[in-house]
Amino acid sequence: MTSETEFEPDNRSDEHIDADGQDSSMPADPLIGLLVDDRYRIQARLARGGMATVYVAHDERLDRPVALKVIHPHLAESADFVARFRREARAAARIVSPGVVSVFDQGVIHGQGFLVMELIDGTNLRALLQAQGAFTVSQSLQYTQDILEALRAAHRVGVIHRDIKPENVLVPSEGPVRVTDFGLARAASEVSMSTTGSMLGTVAYMAPEIATTGVCDARTDIYAVGIMLNEMLTGAVPWQGETAMQMAYHHVNDSVPLPSEFEPWIPRELDDLVAALAAKDPEDRPLDAQEALDLLLRARASIPAEIAGKRAEVEAAEEDGEHKTAALGLVELTAPLPAQKLPATSQAIVHVSGGVTQVAHRKTRRSRFGKLAALIVSLLIVGVVGGLWWWHEYGPGSYITMPVTDGRTVTDVENDLRTLHLKFQEREDFSDTVQTGIVISTTPGSQERVHKRAEVLVVVSKGVDMRTAPNLKGMATDAAKNALTSSGLAVGNVTEDWSEDVEKGKVISQSVEAGSSIRHDTSVDFVVSKGREPLSVPALGGKSADEVRQTLESMGLVPEATEAFSSTVAQGTVISQETAAGTTLHRGDKVQYTVSKGPETVEVPTVQGLQESQARSALEAAGLQVRVERFMGGLFGTVRSSDPAAGTVVPRGTTVTLTIV
Known part of the structure; x- marks a missing residue:
C-alpha cells in the first residue's frame, strides 16, 4: 500500500447502468461513433470507473447491442498489464453461469485493451442500496445466494474475482443478479504489486490477507460477500465513516461487527452467517462459494416468515389468504307403489298351481246337494293347498x-x-x-x-387397514399432529430434544420412517427440537491440557489452546481461559485458553576473557541477573569464570556470578 487514496471506496459504477445516451455536460468522447475491430460500433458512453470506461456498442455482425469496456490509458501503457488482462479475460470467458455477465470478445483499440460483454438492462446493487437504504432479510439473502452461485461457477474453473462489491453486481429487470469484472481486478492488482508494491481494491470489502500478504483465494471473495450481506441488512459497511487506513486497520485487527449490534431484531442465524463468511482468519471461513452456499441455505431455512419480510427500520405488512370449503349433501327420495285391487265377485273359485292364484267365474246348475258337496270339497282343497303354500312360502x-x-x-x-x-x-x-x-x-x-x-x-x-406414514420432519408440533390425524394414524409420545440443525419447535425425527406402510392403529412418536443445546463452559484453570481437551471434546465444544511461558504454573497446565467459565455456548463453538510451557529458559553466554562491562551487558541481554566477585581486587577487570558456566541452560532471570581478576 502506497497511500490512503488507493483504499478509498470507489462508488462509481464499473459496469453497465441504465442510460440511453451521453450526458451533454461531458466533453466529446473521441471513441463515440468509432467502428472497433470492423465489428463493434460505439454508440454512447455509459459509465467511467477506476479501471475502465463502459460504452454501449452495436455488434454489426450479429446485430445486437453489447457493452464495450475500454481499459484506461494509464493501465494500457503497461505491457505486463495488457498481457495479464488478455489472460484474465480468457479465464473469465470460461465461466458459464446465469449469474455472471458473459464475456464475448476481447481486443485492443488505440493501444488500449477492451472487452466485449453482455449488455445488462438494469441498475447495480450500489444504486439499489442507495435508493432503499437497506434490504429486507429475504431480499438480502436472495441477492447473496445469487452472488454465491455466480462465484461457485467461477471458483470451479479457478477464477477468483478479487473485487466483489455492490458496484460489480448488476440487478437486471428479470432473473438473478449478475456479477461482472471477473479477472480485471486481478490483472490490475498484479501489475500494481509488481510496479508500486501496492494492492488495488475497495477497502470496505477487502479481506485482511490482501492487506497483510497480498495472497488471494476463493475465501477472499467469500469475505467480501460477508461484508456485502452485512451492508444489505444494516444499510452500512462495517466501520463506515472512518478513513481508508483506519478501515484497513480494522479489517486486519478486528472481527467484523455483527448485524444485530446495529439492528437488535436480526436473529442469531444471520449473525452466525455473517461471522462465518467475514471471519478475520481465512481458515475460519467457508472453503469456497459452494460451502458458503450451504451455510446460507441452512440459515435461510431457519428464518421465520415474520423476520424474512423485515428490514432496518422498516416493518413489512403481510396478507394471509383464506380457503373456503363447501359441503355437498345427498338426498334420497323414495315413492310408494300403488296398491292393486282384485275385482270382487260373488262366485269365485280359487285355483292354486305353482304358487299362483287364479280367479275364474263359472256358472253352475248343480243341485243344492251337489253345490254343497262341491263347496266342501273345494274348501278342503283350498285349505290343503293353501296350507301347503303357506308352509312353504311363509311358514317353517x-x-x-x-x-x-x-x-x-x-x-x-x-x-x-x-x-x-x-x-x-x-x-x-x-x-x-x-x-x-x-x-x-x-x-x-x-x-x-x-x-x-x-x-x-x-x-x-380386505386385511389390515394399512396407512402411509407422513413425513413429519421439519413440521411444527401442531402441524405434525394434524398430519398424523389426517392420515388416519394416532399421535404417540411427543418428546423434546436438543438439535444443532433443526429449528426450535420443529420435528427432528419420528418413530416410523416416512412413506412406510403401517397399521392404522399404530401410534407414531416424534421428537421436537428444543433448539441448540446450551453448554456452560467449565472452569479450566489449574487442570492439565489433556484433561481440558478431553472434557471440552466430550461436551461437543472445540478446544482452542495457546501456549505461554510461566514461572509459576507447571508445564502442560492451564494458566488462564479467555472464554470465561460459565459462558453459555453451543456444540461446535470454540473455547479459548492458555497452557503453560513452563518457565522460559536461556543459555548462559560465554563471557570468559571479557571485560566486566561487556560480560554484564551480554548476560543482561540474555535476560540473566549479574553478581560480581573480585579476585585480588579485580585489578584487571577481566572475567575469569562464570557460575553457572557458559552453555548452561537456566531459567530466565537466573543470577550468574562472575569472577573478576
Whole structure:
C-alpha cells in the first residue's frame, strides 16, 4: 500500500447502468461513433470507473447491442498489464453461469485493451442500496445466494474475482443478479504489486490477507460477500465513516461487527452467517462459494416468515389468504307403489298351481246337494293347498339353515349359498384379525335360520387397514399432529430434544420412517427440537491440557489452546481461559485458553576473557541477573569464570556470578 487514496471506496459504477445516451455536460468522447475491430460500433458512453470506461456498442455482425469496456490509458501503457488482462479475460470467458455477465470478445483499440460483454438492462446493487437504504432479510439473502452461485461457477474453473462489491453486481429487470469484472481486478492488482508494491481494491470489502500478504483465494471473495450481506441488512459497511487506513486497520485487527449490534431484531442465524463468511482468519471461513452456499441455505431455512419480510427500520405488512370449503349433501327420495285391487265377485273359485292364484267365474246348475258337496270339497282343497303354500312360502317350511360362513374363504361360502339358492351381496371391509379373502361375517349369521328368498350380506376381509406414514420432519408440533390425524394414524409420545440443525419447535425425527406402510392403529412418536443445546463452559484453570481437551471434546465444544511461558504454573497446565467459565455456548463453538510451557529458559553466554562491562551487558541481554566477585581486587577487570558456566541452560532471570581478576 502506497497511500490512503488507493483504499478509498470507489462508488462509481464499473459496469453497465441504465442510460440511453451521453450526458451533454461531458466533453466529446473521441471513441463515440468509432467502428472497433470492423465489428463493434460505439454508440454512447455509459459509465467511467477506476479501471475502465463502459460504452454501449452495436455488434454489426450479429446485430445486437453489447457493452464495450475500454481499459484506461494509464493501465494500457503497461505491457505486463495488457498481457495479464488478455489472460484474465480468457479465464473469465470460461465461466458459464446465469449469474455472471458473459464475456464475448476481447481486443485492443488505440493501444488500449477492451472487452466485449453482455449488455445488462438494469441498475447495480450500489444504486439499489442507495435508493432503499437497506434490504429486507429475504431480499438480502436472495441477492447473496445469487452472488454465491455466480462465484461457485467461477471458483470451479479457478477464477477468483478479487473485487466483489455492490458496484460489480448488476440487478437486471428479470432473473438473478449478475456479477461482472471477473479477472480485471486481478490483472490490475498484479501489475500494481509488481510496479508500486501496492494492492488495488475497495477497502470496505477487502479481506485482511490482501492487506497483510497480498495472497488471494476463493475465501477472499467469500469475505467480501460477508461484508456485502452485512451492508444489505444494516444499510452500512462495517466501520463506515472512518478513513481508508483506519478501515484497513480494522479489517486486519478486528472481527467484523455483527448485524444485530446495529439492528437488535436480526436473529442469531444471520449473525452466525455473517461471522462465518467475514471471519478475520481465512481458515475460519467457508472453503469456497459452494460451502458458503450451504451455510446460507441452512440459515435461510431457519428464518421465520415474520423476520424474512423485515428490514432496518422498516416493518413489512403481510396478507394471509383464506380457503373456503363447501359441503355437498345427498338426498334420497323414495315413492310408494300403488296398491292393486282384485275385482270382487260373488262366485269365485280359487285355483292354486305353482304358487299362483287364479280367479275364474263359472256358472253352475248343480243341485243344492251337489253345490254343497262341491263347496266342501273345494274348501278342503283350498285349505290343503293353501296350507301347503303357506308352509312353504311363509311358514317353517320357507326357512333354511345358513351354512357355516365365518372364517371360511369367500369362494367356498358363496358356492354354498348358490347351492341353497340364496341370493347374496358381497362387501369388503378391513379387519385387524381376519386375513384377506376370508369371510368376516354374514347377515344372517353363520348357521342361523333364514328365509329362502332372503338376500344374504357377505362381509369379506380386505386385511389390515394399512396407512402411509407422513413425513413429519421439519413440521411444527401442531402441524405434525394434524398430519398424523389426517392420515388416519394416532399421535404417540411427543418428546423434546436438543438439535444443532433443526429449528426450535420443529420435528427432528419420528418413530416410523416416512412413506412406510403401517397399521392404522399404530401410534407414531416424534421428537421436537428444543433448539441448540446450551453448554456452560467449565472452569479450566489449574487442570492439565489433556484433561481440558478431553472434557471440552466430550461436551461437543472445540478446544482452542495457546501456549505461554510461566514461572509459576507447571508445564502442560492451564494458566488462564479467555472464554470465561460459565459462558453459555453451543456444540461446535470454540473455547479459548492458555497452557503453560513452563518457565522460559536461556543459555548462559560465554563471557570468559571479557571485560566486566561487556560480560554484564551480554548476560543482561540474555535476560540473566549479574553478581560480581573480585579476585585480588579485580585489578584487571577481566572475567575469569562464570557460575553457572557458559552453555548452561537456566531459567530466565537466573543470577550468574562472575569472577573478576
